[in-house]
Amino acid sequence: MKNKQWWQQAVIYQIYPKSFYDSNNDGIGDLQGIIQKLDYLQNLGIDVIWLCPIYQSPMQDNGYDVANYYEINEMFGTMADFDLLIVESKKRKIKIMMDIVLNHTSDQHQWFLESKKNKTNCYHDYYIWRDQRNDLKSIFGGSAWTFNEDLQQYYFHMFADQQPDLNWDNEKVRLEIAKIINFWVTKGVVGFRFDVIDLIGKNIDKKILANGPNLHQYIKELRANSWKTDEIVTVGECWGASLETGIQYSKPQAKELSMIFQFEHIAFNYDKELNKWKKDPFDLVTFKKIITKWQQGLQNQGWNSLFFENHDLPRSVSVFGDPHYFWSASAKLLAGVNLSLQGTPYIYQGQEIGMTNVKNWALSDYQDLEIHNAYKELVEEKKLLTASEFMKSVEEVGRDNARTGFQWSNELNAGFTTAKPWIKGNDNYLEINVENQINTPNSILSFYQKMIKLRKDTQYSTLFSDGDFEIIDLYHPQLMIYTRKQIIKNYYSLVIDLQMSRIIIQIF
Numbered sequence: 001m002k003n004k005q006w007w008q009q010a011v012i013y014q015i016y017p018k019s020f021y022d023s024n025n026d027g028i029g030d031l032q033g034i035i036q037k038l039d040y041l042q043n044l045g046i047d048v049i050w051l052c053p054i055y056q057s058p059m060q061d062n063g064y065d066v067a068n069y070y071e072i073n074e075m076f077g078t079m080a081d082f083d084l085l086i087v088e089s090k091k092r093k094i095k096i097m098m099d100i101v102l103n104h105t106s107d108q109h110q111w112f113l114e115s116k117k118n119k120t121n122c123y124h125d126y127y128i129w130r131d132q133r134n135d136l137k138s139i140f141g142g143s144a145w146t147f148n149e150d151l152q153q154y155y156f157h158m159f160a161d162q163q164p165d166l167n168w169d170n171e172k173v174r175l176e177i178a179k180i181i182n183f184w185v186t187k188g189v190v191g192f193r194f195d196v197i198d199l200i201g202k203n204i205d206k207k208i209l210a211n212g213p214n215l216h217q218y219i220k221e222l223r224a225n226s227w228k229t230d231e232i233v234t235v236g237e238c239w240g241a242s243l244e245t246g247i248q249y250s251k252p253q254a255k256e257l258s259m260i261f262q263f264e265h266i267a268f269n270y271d272k273e274l275n276k277w278k279k280d281p282f283d284l285v286t287f288k289k290i291i292t293k294w295q296q297g298l299q300n301q302g303w304n305s306l307f308f309e310n311h312d313l314p315r316s317v318s319v320f321g322d323p324h325y326f327w328s329a330s331a332k333l334l335a336g337v338n339l340s341l342q343g344t345p346y347i348y349q350g351q352e353i354g355m356t357n358v359k360n361w362a363l364s365d366y367q368d369l370e371i372h373n374a375y376k377e378l379v380e381e382k383k384l385l386t387a388s389e390f391m392k393s394v395e396e397v398g399r400d401n402a403r404t405g406f407q408w409s410n411e412l413n414a415g416f417t418t419a420k421p422w423i424k425g426n427d428n429y430l431e432i433n434v435e436n437q438i439n440t441p442n443s444i445l446s447f448y449q450k451m452i453k454l455r456k457d458t459q460y461s462t463l464f465s466d467g468d469f470e471i472i473d474l475y476h477p478q479l480m481i482y483t484r485k486q487i488i489k490n491y492y493s494l495v496i497d498l499q500m501s502r503i504i505i506q507i508f
């Protein structure tokens with residue numbers, strides 16, 4: 001199969017707007033800030049920006065609690081700023097992909113405010129209400145049900161109680177959502193990242209959450225009613241994906257999504273009970289098996305996404321690398337892997353300069369509600385972890401590791417803002433920043449630039465998109481060696497041999 005969609009040769013860059021660049025000095029990143037940094041992104045060589053949610057929101061979960069899907073959050077700017085971002089990006093051959101949260105809204109969304117007025121309100125059935133609750137738990141801790149005194153009913157929320165789940169079994173909800181997507185397509189957006197999309201087909205009463213009975217049918221229907229074509233790039237966040245469902249979502253004939261984010265290579269050493277808050281030691285052989293399974297399993301079937309970081313994950317150089325002794329080498333190694341496999345690579349802001357996890361923060365320094373809820377549940381209520389065990393774990397896996405201000409320079413607040421930033425910064429910004437790495441031949445940033453260029457260079461681009469993946473010496477406990485090969489006219493045209501951070505391209 002020839003992989004011919006434009007996004008199969010694209011590199012996507014994820015921006016967390018709140019922490020990228022603050023243009024008006026209120027301590028919060030914004031759309032004008034992104035516009036000011038477009039030249040930097042063009043220079044890096046990326047094709048698409050995935051924008052984390054910028055819709056109107058009370059920001060209980062940093063925008064993953066949407067109060068109005070048609071309006072821009074004031075803290076990020078205006079719709080005019082957004083339109084300008086589209087225009088200015090286009091000038092630099094950069095496309096915009098929106099992050100969209102469809103499993104739930106904010107409890108401040110008009111639909112929910114109506115929904116809780118009374119049981120006969122026409123929006124009541126937009127959400128999931130029950131007279132009795134079952135024992136389902138929220139991902140952010142505690143019960144997944146919150147009682148409403150007025151209605152004497154419980155509403156269901158997979159995440160925080162300020163994030164009520166939409167009732168996808170209501171056709172009106174599904175049509176509203178198609179309308180929202182069409183609105184953004186008309187604005188010139190070329191893609192969507194669908195937040196926790198594998199939860200939308202759930203059956204609450206049977207306690208089926210991810211991969212529910214109606215999931216694929218709802219995705220097909222949504223596509224048919226909104227973006228329709230393969231020209232629009234779509235990626236679904238699917239923590240519960242298996243290789244089989246990965247194929248189901250992304251095979252072109254299914255007319256569902258371009259690709260999904262699967263998390264096996266991230267979560268394989270999470271604890272059964274405590275999940276990410278307690279991890280087994282990293283095992284390279286297991287990691288290699290997972291990468292091989294997805295690389296070979298989706299070959300000629302579906303399409304992979306490639307990532308080691310996002311706004312929910314700790315910094316990859318701190319997880320997989322050695323940020324102390326081998327900071328530069330391990331960050332480059334990760335870049336090499338991220339950008340040489342089959343699939344569409346995603347780079348999370350700051351990954352390209354080797355930003356690391358934060359250190360020695362007090363609980364009160366963390367802003368993420370997941371961290372505070374987990375502390376209450378795991379330390380205070382259930383006593384499954386001591387306070388110091390928990391703090392150590394937060395340092396390793398807390399989401400705020402990814403959310404500190406982008407390190408642009410060695411100026412105040414790493415050049416992210418001149419005001420007090422909304423979240424404490426990482427104190428290693430004097431060493432780790434863009435200014436130190438830009439136009440510096442051996443820097444991590446330059447390595448990313450070179451890898452992106454190589455990958456997109458027309459001479460090699462089909463090797464990267466189509467070439468077979470083969471792992472060598474799978475059971476070697478320390479080395480990860482693999483090749484990408486492509487046969488043209490019965491001879492190997494190219495082989496990439498990735499061994500540690502050396503990338504060798506051989507032409508036969």
Ligand code: TEU
Pocket residue numbers: 061064065101139159195196237239276311312370399
């Ligand atoms: O994440 C889904 C999700 O399950 C994460 O919360 C993840 O499991 C968690 O960080 C691991 O402990 C998406 C968004 O990416 C995330 O930012 C949102 O908070 C969440 O959905 C709710 O919308």
Ligand code: CA
Pocket residue numbers: 022023024025026027028029030075
């Ligand atoms: Ca600002």
